[in-house]
Amino acid sequence: PAPATLLNVNGIEVIYNHVILVLKGVSLQVPEGSIVAILGGNGAGKTTTLRAVSNLLQGERGEVTKGSIELRGERIENLTPADLVKRGVVQVMEGRHCFAHLTIEENLLTGAYTRTSKPEIAANLEKVYTYFPRLKTRRTSQAAYTSGGEQQMCAIGRALMTNPSMVLLDEPSMGLAPQIVEEVFNIVKDLNTREKVTFLLAEQNTNMALKYSDYGYIMESGRVVMDGAAASLANNEDVKEFYLGMG
């Protein structure tokens, strides 16, 4: 049987500052256990789409004014980001938001702040270290003195400390050397395969994202202009002409 739809975004409109219409009816589906990529250039609306799902628009003076967002069939537009974390949805923001003055391990532990069972937290930390051996080596280093790749891994690791079923990943490749991007995406794929974590990621790096995703949505000016299985998008002539080589 086809996997159940975990996330269903249905025709959402998003307006910033009461006047700026940024998403003009965006729909997308994320099947349970999949990796889905939202692709497109600067300002296409990828980040806004992720923020709408994780309800992080408010701080940006944005709001969903039309459409609906459902997680396992339940409407979630009015849930707080903390409620969403409890339901297994966590966002890793663009630009690797680690606490610079904390060590890597302290950063990871901040991800577990809502949890109480010390043995479970310890087990989760060890699990993060098995996926990110680099973080284990750097566990006592202050995040400020680690590399960009290590900080991106730390941000993903911290999200994993909430024990999520779905991770929203905003532009994980940003500012990283291609080899490090591959390393990060390989770990994402591993987490997806072995831990059954579902990923919805936003990427300008079309080639890399399609290589690791199951399905892709291409956005332009606040709309989805094309979608399809990752392999078919990667072979599509229009996609090759306009989007490959970006990022």
Ligand code: ATP
């Ligand atoms: P990027 O890769 O640059 O983040 P993106 O595809 O993620 O691009 P968004 O960040 O979602 O695009 O931005 C979509 C549009 O919304 C852009 O025109 C941007 O200027 C506008 N926008 C984003 N955040 C705000 C905000 N807080 N207030 C007003 N306009 C915003």
